[in-house]
Amino acid sequence: MTQEINFDIAIIGGGMVGASLALLLAQQKPDWTIAVLEAQTFSESGRAQENFDARSTAISQGSVEIFRDLGVWNLLSQQATAISKVHVSDAGHYMGGLIDSAAYELDAVGxxxxNAWLGRVLLDKLKLFSNIQYLSPxxxxxxxxxxxxxQLLLKSGDESFNVNCRLSVIAxxxxSPLRASLGIDSHIKNYNQMALIANVAYSEPHNNIAYERFTELGPLALLPLGSSAAAKESALVLTLPSDQVSEVFALSDEDFLQHLQRRFGNRLGKFLRVGRRHIYDxxxxxxxxxxxxxxxxxxxxxxxxxxxxxxxFNLSLRDGMCLVDSLVQGDLAGHSLGELSVLQDYLRRQAQDQTLTIEFSDKLVRLFSSSSLPLVALRHLGFVGLDLLPAIKTQFAAQTMGTAGAKFL
Ligand SMILES: Cc1cc2nc3c(=O)[nH]c(=O)nc-3n(C[C@H](O)[C@H](O)[C@H](O)COP(=O)(O)OP(=O)(O)OC[C@H]3O[C@@H](n4cnc5c(N)ncnc54)[C@H](O)[C@@H]3O)c2cc1C
Incomplete structure (x- = not known):
């Protein structure tokens, strides 16, 4: 007979979002039993699983507050690099904008x-909650x-078992194969771009500045790594048109560094080294x-x-906070866990934040990846705006710091 296990909540996927949400839920409701069901192996040695990969993630001040409340920020901060400024620029033009944490009386913009450290800290914390079971693989x-x-049908190696739960969280x-299996459509907008990720070293200190630079081939971001005054490394997210990515991926290190230098310029001096490269669609x-x-x-x-x-990830953390709050409020009001009206309340409260954040990312990519003349003109106006028009700068900064649509925080 197939083994059956009952939980209040089953989170399918123990990646960055599933793991964070489990912590948020367990902290708020110690009497709810939570299963985190993860397909990849979780090593007991505490090493991160594969999906907490070689990337680094920029988290906003809002997300820091969430991690502080969860009691993990003191550990996360041991390997976190503060972003004191974000420099935004457009290749071929001198105009640029600067978002400075000092202007907002903050220690850091984010x-x-x-990711590997984030995963390790989150997964170690999960083990401390008696109402969470992390099942992997x-x-x-x-x-x-x-x-x-x-009812969830599970497989672990050759064994099959079932989990019954009141609320399924698909993460x-x-x-998302489960999304598709439930007949839920997804709207896909193809940017015809891929991201090449790698850590890079250069000759001048980064001074805790993150760079977002928009070039004809697409945007690139350099996120500072290392907290010492002499730190000269960043996590690179280099966007490329899909049909050019394999060519750039295959470049020798020396040629790759030259490619990067041409696209980024000399603000960090000379690019000297590049680590292992990874590609994301x-x-x-x-x-x-x-x-x-x-x-x-x-x-x-x-x-x-x-x-x-x-x-x-920042948006998903805010979603998570709001979801947990709606579930707890629903419980207090006598609704059953996962009742549609309670989930509708969550979505209604997060709709504005989701829409604003999705539109912000999408418009930024379209505006800054295009070589069409009206859009080029518009983005130059945008850069003037970023420095001269406080309203535009405030919107950009709020989105970057994670406070734009987050009435909730
Ligand atoms: C290049 C790049 C850079 C990024 N940088 C940033 C950044 O700086 N800041 C930011 O906020 N966001 C950033 N993001 C976004 C961020 O990475 C995502 O928001 C985050 O990874 C989403 O995590 P997730 O847990 O939803 O999904 P995933 O990380 O994909 O995890 C899904 C998990 O589900 C498991 N799984 C799948 N199917 C099953 C199944 N049937 N049963 C059990 N388990 C299953 C998988 O093994 C996996 O562990 C970046 C994204 C990319 C691609």
Whole structure:
């Protein structure tokens, strides 16, 4: 007979979003039992699983506050680099804009954290909660909606078992096979761009400045790594047209550094070294439905954004905060866990933040990846605006710091 296990909440996918949400839930409601079901192996030695990969993530001040409340910021901050300024520029033009944390009386606009460290800290914290079970490697093969909950069919190696839960949280990533299996459509906007990720070293200290530079081939971001005054390394997110990515990927280190130098310029001196390169396909994917009775989609499964503005994970954390709050309020009001009206309340409260953040990332990419003359003119106006028009600068800064649509925080 197939083994059956019951939980209040099953989170399918223990990536950055699934793991963070489990912590948010467990902290708020110690009496809810939570399963985190992750297909990849979680090593007991505390090393991160593969999906907490070689990338680094820029997190906003708003996200720092969430991690502080979860009691993990003191550990995360050990490997976090403060971003004191964000420099935004357009290749071929002298105009640029600067978002300076000092102008907002903040220590930092945000922080850069290696994904591997983020994963290790989150997964170690999960183990401390007696109401969370992190099961890995287990793959959810099927989700069957039943009355007031779901039945999940799981596979771990040759073994099969079932999980019954009142609320299923689908956090299985951008391609989300479960989203598709439930017949939920996704709207896909193809940017025809891919991101090449690598750590790079250069000759001048970064002085805790993050750079966003827009070039004809697409945007690039350099996020500072290392907190010493002499630190000269950044995490690079280099956007390329899809049909050129393999050519650039295959360049020798020396030729790659020259390519980067041409696109970025000399603000960090001479590019000297590049680490292992990785490639990610870039699309805007939005699920046509994020909630159904006793089911909610979160993280990349709900919305997968272009990474250049560093918004995807930050938005998902704010979604997570709001979701947990709606669930707790719903519980207090006597609603059953996962009841549609409660999930509708969550989505209604987060709709503005989601729309603003998705539109911000999308418009930024389109505006700054185009060589069409009206858009080029518009972006030059944008740069003038960034320095001269306080309203535009405030919107850009608020989005970067994670406070633009977040009435909730
Ligand atoms: C290049 C790049 C740079 C980025 N930089 C930033 C940044 O600076 N700031 C920012 O805010 N955001 C950034 N993002 C976005 C951020 O990475 C995403 O928001 C985040 O990774 C989403 O995590 P997730 O947990 O939703 O999905 P994933 O990380 O894809 O995790 C999904 C998990 O589900 C598991 N899974 C899948 N199917 C099953 C199944 N059937 N059963 C069990 N488990 C399953 C997978 O193994 C995986 O662990 C960046 C994204 C990219 C691509």
């Amino acid at each position: 922080y850069v954290i290696p 287990v793959r959810v093969e099927k989700l069957i909606p039943v009355q007031k909950g779901s 299985d990533g951008g391609s 870039l699309k805007l994917i939005t699920a046509s439905e994020q909630i159904r009775s006793h089911i909610v989609l979160v993280g990349n499964a709900a919305h997968f954004l272009h990474p250049v503005a560093g918004q995807g």
